Amino acid sequence: MSIKIYSDLGSGSYRRVAAAAKIMGVEYERVNIDLFKGESHTPDFLKLNPHGLTPVLQDGETVIWESSAINLYLAEKVGSALVGRTASERHQVIQWMFWSGEQWRHFFVLLFDERVAARAMGKPQNSAIVELALTKIRSAASVLDAHLSNRQFIVGNELTLADIDIAAPFSQINRSKPPLNEYPNLVAWQQRLLDTVPAWAETKHDLDGRMDTFFNGIGVEF
Structure with a gap:
């Protein structure tokens, strides 16, 4: 099957x-x-x-x-080596994946819900939730920006699942507009993934096409 x-x-x-x-x-x-x-x-x-x-x-x-x-x-x-090539790398990959779920991606979901989903449903955004999300995103982004100041990937010397997990919020940045451009190392890392990992660029194209078609259909622009 x-x-x-x-x-x-x-x-x-x-x-x-x-x-x-x-x-x-x-x-x-x-x-x-x-x-x-x-x-x-x-x-x-x-x-x-x-x-x-x-x-x-x-x-x-x-x-x-x-x-x-x-x-x-x-x-x-x-x-697959996406989980790391050594036991130490595997532990680090899992650590960053857990971190991503606890300290990172969750707050981008809150921001998306308020700035994008609410707008699509004709509802006002909750400014308190937006401010909380932005504060948490900036706090976590500072950690990532420092971590990426002297490395190409989150763990080790090649792409792992940690990179994919942490890169996920970039999927909706043109719609939810988080303040990620304030963090140059983080921006450079994301662009490097788009430039060197064909699957990451291809899936961006697929996602953008789906989202643009939906929002164009209901007359919402970002």
């Missing part, structure tokens, strides 16, 4: 899985779940992920949600 991944092309979380799978040469069937039509909250989908979120991986009897967990599963399945 082939691997299935349930997703929407406009999801930054799916972009992480799609990019990693391309890099690792993992083939799968993408099952489209239209988030804008609420398809992630149908009874059938909620049996896969009770949180109603994408992406979800199904590999035979194995069902995994959360992009980081999916990427670790795929990397272990094919023996």
